[in-house]
Amino acid sequence: MQSPTGSVVALSSAASTVFSIGMVFLGYWGIHESGTWGVRDYVVVLLAMGGFICLGSVPWFATTPMERADDESKIRVARRAFLCGVTAMWLSVLTSLV
Numbered sequence: 001m002q003s004p005t006g007s008v009v010a011l012s013s014a015a016s017t018v019f020s021i022g023m024v025f026l027g028y029w030g031i032h033e034s035g036t037w038g039v040r041d042y043v044v045v046l047l048a049m050g051g052f053i054c055l056g057s058v059p060w061f062a063t064t065p066m067e068r069a070d071d072e073s074k075i076r077v078a079r080r081a082f083l084c085g086v087t088a089m090w091l092s093v094l095t096s097l098v
């Protein structure tokens with residue numbers, strides 16, 4: 001089995017980096033604070049969780065075996081998942097600031 005190279009490695013490492021930054025954000029934001037949650041708090045957490053799902057699936061999509069060596073359909077799906085995950089994380093951060 002051939003080891004991943006190029007954009008597969010880059011996408012996977014970028015997704016894991018943004019995933020860990022998102023975890024730090026949620027810890028800093030105060031997900032563990034006791035108190036009543038408002039609608040804004042739920043929106044922040046839901047956006048972050050959606051981002052985590054997208055970012056966590058990037059390595060899975062990127063390393064899925066392909067029929068042909070030049071087939072990049074799964075890489076395109078991984079790139080879209082990465083974009084959705086990063087966008088959801090940024091929206092989560094912006095919502096927490098508003």
